[in-house]
Amino acid sequence: MTDTTLDEFRIEATTFLEANAAPKPAAAEFAWGQGDDDVALFEEFTPAEEARLLAAAKGWLGQRAEADLHWITGPTELGGRGLSRAHEQLYRSLEGGYDVANQSFFGIGFGMVAPTILAHGTAETHAYLSRMFSGELVGCQLFSEPGAGSDLAGLQTKAERDGDEWIVTGQKVWTSGAHYSDIGEIICRTDPDMPKHKGLTGFVVDMHAPGVEVRPLRQMTGGTAFNEVFFNEVRVPDHHRLGDVNMGWSVALTTLMNERASIGGGGGGGGLGLASATRLIEMMRHFGVSEDPVLRDELARLYTGYQVAKFTNMRAAAKMKAGGLPGPELSIGKLALTANLTATAEFVAKVLGPRVQADTGEWGTWAWSMFICGTPGMRIAGGSDETLRNIVSERVLGLPKEPGIDSKSPFKDLAKN
Numbered sequence: 001m002t003d004t005t006l007d008e009f010r011i012e013a014t015t016f017l018e019a020n021a022a023p024k025p026a027a028a029e030f031a032w033g034q035g036d037d038d039v040a041l042f043e044e045f046t047p048a049e050e051a052r053l054l055a056a057a058k059g060w061l062g063q064r065a066e067a068d069l070h071w072i073t074g075p076t077e078l079g080g081r082g083l084s085r086a087h088e089q090l091y092r093s094l095e096g097g098y099d100v101a102n103q104s105f106f107g108i109g110f111g112m113v114a115p116t117i118l119a120h121g122t123a124e125t126h127a128y129l130s131r132m133f134s135g136e137l138v139g140c141q142l143f144s145e146p147g148a149g150s151d152l153a154g155l156q157t158k159a160e161r162d163g164d165e166w167i168v169t170g171q172k173v174w175t176s177g178a179h180y181s182d183i184g185e186i187i188c189r190t191d192p193d194m195p196k197h198k199g200l201t202g203f204v205v206d207m208h209a210p211g212v213e214v215r216p217l218r219q220m221t222g223g224t225a226f227n228e229v230f231f232n233e234v235r236v237p238d239h240h241r242l243g244d245v246n247m248g249w250s251v252a253l254t255t256l257m258n259e260r261a262s263i264g265g266g267g268g269g270g271g272l273g274l275a276s277a278t279r280l281i282e283m284m285r286h287f288g289v290s291e292d293p294v295l296r297d298e299l300a301r302l303y304t305g306y307q308v309a310k311f312t313n314m315r316a317a318a319k320m321k322a323g324g325l326p327g328p329e330l331s332i333g334k335l336a337l338t339a340n341l342t343a344t345a346e347f348v349a350k351v352l353g354p355r356v357q358a359d360t361g362e363w364g365t366w367a368w369s370m371f372i373c374g375t376p377g378m379r380i381a382g383g384s385d386e387t388l389r390n391i392v393s394e395r396v397l398g399l400p401k402e403p404g405i406d407s408k409s410p411f412k413d414l415a416k417n
């Protein structure tokens with residue numbers, strides 16, 4: 001780790017931001033009917049908008065790379081800056097005060113794929129890391145399949161060894177951002193004679209390689225943020241393998257723990273975020289229900305839920321800062337987030353009633369349909385509520401394992417979805 005102090009780093013980062021970005025105007029106090037009423041949980045862009053925003057994000061990350069501010073916690077020998085998480089957090093909070101490009105396209109790559117490559121990669125795949133953080137390469141997560149989502153270890157995309165290469169054949173699904181990704185982290189079955197969790201191997205795959213076909217999927221909110229991805233005898237070099245052969249389950253767990261950290265531990269889990277308490281209170285006032293005792297009670301419960309989630313996330317963050325591994329706290333954090341979002345959606349639907357079902361043009365009404373339609377997706381992405389409850393019940397509460405999981409028979413002999 002290099003020895004730049006936090007104070008020195010603050011000056012360096014502020015100088016860079018001042019020179020390259022405009023400060024955000026001070027947030028105006030929320031007033032009903034004014035400004036943008038967008039509260040969507042998932043961003044939805046037209047292809048042209050998406051291309052423009054992605055190019056802007058790449059440009060901004062490129063500027064950060066020129067100033068050596070792109071991969072703050074990365075090891076120096078891999079092109080990172082070698083600074084601490086505290087430096088990274090400081091930079092993020094400073095950048096938050098400036099009007100910079102939307103970097104959400106890089107969320108999966110930075111939050112999930114990169115930490116996994118760092119933990120399990122080879123010299124060849126480690127070389128991707130600095131290029132990812134400088135915006136050159138976008139990464140996606142190729143885990144789920146039509147018959148393997150919650151039961152991820154039931155996946156059937158196969159990788160067969162052919163000399164120094166592997167040949168990958170199969171289908172993945174729900175792959176967010178595959179259509180603009182350059183590399184993907186894929187988990188494949190490499191030995192069907194082993195039990196289901198044992199015969200898996202992880203790889204980094206080139207999304208532009210011959211045999212990779214990406215087809216968009218339309219979600220109920222109207223956009224096409226995720227895809228089906230078909231692999232037809234795609235050749236992957238052995239040096240793109242993540243971890244040992246048949247040890248892909250621990251590679252997958254590294255990614256999933258980081259996924260829960262980046263979803264549940266983010267701002268959405270800790271604060272009311274888009275659905276700020278002020279926004280909800282003003283909505284109640286505007287529609288004349290601010291004295292309704294039942295709704296007031298629900299609002300108070302909602303606020304408490306977000307506060308409790310914030311403290312749970314702070315406990316998990318403290319554990320990780322102290323060098324501990326992300327653990328079941330992150331599953332609790334993600335569960336708390338989705339419970340709070342769902343309760344928010346139900347609360348808003350009660351306040352707005354039928355106004356949320358038809359686009360009448362009235363400010364702050366129909367816009368909530370994008371939030372309400374987005375909450376089920378949040379309950380599924382990154383581990384469904386039921387899967388996370390199973391984890392918490394087994395790993396936190398010490399309850400018996402779910403019956404029916406066959407961890408001994410060869411995968412090829414198991415019934416498939």
Ligand SMILES: Cc1cc2nc3c(=O)[nH]c(=O)nc-3n(C[C@H](O)[C@H](O)[C@H](O)COP(=O)(O)OP(=O)(O)OC[C@H]3O[C@@H](n4cnc5c(N)ncnc54)[C@H](O)[C@@H]3O)c2cc1C
Pocket residue numbers: 108140141142143144145146147148149150151173174175176177226376377378380381382383384385386387390402
């Ligand atoms: C917005 C979004 C983005 C996504 N992005 C990606 C991505 O980038 N890459 C990727 O690989 N995947 C992605 N996914 C897929 C996601 O990981 C899966 O949808 C998820 O793991 C659930 O799998 P499934 O859809 O096959 O549902 P299933 O596993 O078939 O589950 C169906 C229902 O049964 C319940 N269920 C299943 N097993 C149990 C059990 N043992 N006990 C109790 N209930 C159970 C589930 O909770 C769920 O309600 C994304 C999903 C969403 C919604």
